[in-house]
Amino acid sequence: MSIKKKLSIVALFVASTVSASALAAEGDNLKNPKFVEDSSYALGVLMGKNIQQVVETQKDFIVYDQAKIIEGLNQTLDGKSKLDDKQLEQQLRQLDQELAAVVAKQEAQDAKDNADKGAEFRKEYAKKDGVQSTKSGLLYRIEAAGTAAGDSKVEPTDTVKVHYQGKLINGEEFDSSYKRGEPIEFQLNQLIPGWIEGIPLINKGGKIELVIPPELGYGEHATGNIPPNSTLIFNIELLDVKKANAAGKK
Template structure:
């Protein structure tokens, strides 16, 4: 854990703690009587949160808190007994096992999302107003435009909202209160194709298969592997070639 990031977080976290006589339920009812107690508790909580994020929902598979505490005590007293070379070998093996675990979880999520995607797109294709292109992109016209249609080399100004199948909004220019401008060929394939179907002033809803979005890799924490995406897109202006 990078200490500078931890120390930046300490002032905010400490405002939540009464350092004179605090009692926090951490599973063991840790009693925080001093400022040092509070700092120690917060460092432990931050470290634990980072480990949980890295190791997933079952950190006990790789991590023993009691042995971790021994390692901390040994390091603080310069009495670590394990040779550096052995440490490196162990950590290399751990990282390999963790990558394998994460890959299996990713593949399982992708398979589950694929089933949901297929069911959704099949049903959605039968709804009034929904059209499907040769690539599999689905769209519905909310408002027709009357201006120019962009080409793949144009820049466009748009407002948009992106959602997952469960309705979770993961990105929205409307929420930010400002439109955004980018190249038509600088976005996911579903956008590149969909924008060229629109005219200035149009508002469409796109249903983008994962193959035309972020595929099996997903995107960050918000968009999982193999997830289809739903976008409402308003084409404000076609700005011409880059």
């Protein structure tokens, strides 16, 4: 959140509390030296936290000169800044451009590395007992087929109720309905291609492990805790299926 927004929130908070109490106090606190001292310090802490957040976020790309940060802050407070608004904008714009270029280069390298590591992982996974593949490149291992009954084959327009765990190839878990303590329902065709293709491989009550290449997952784009070009591992338990045609008859 920007400093401006944080200050706005503080202003709103102060306004809400002042409206309830300041009428009685008639603003006496604003003339109290101790209150002014404490409030001034709090304002400094607020600014420091925002600056600290920027420094911490960008530390892998640039190491800021803390003495110069403090100098710029002090001189600005004294009305003696060396930069006018135009110069300030130019410097910050150049900083943004430099950071964007470095980040883009790093993301491209990460995407390539993830693609290479994922391809190697899938190659080795395909050798395991019970692992099968589809023409699209989806790899899967059925742990329990589930029970088929009548028109039970899952269709893309059906709603599925599942428990699942999602991991990266390094074992890092990025999502889990088990941890949340409750299953979740989705209309199947609203999910990633790997799920749309993989879940119909089992029936209600079935369990399956899917290893999904990037093109059947989130592709070249980072999504939440999932890096670009990630191969995804899902362990899925299909608890229930609500047929789209049955829902339409109701």
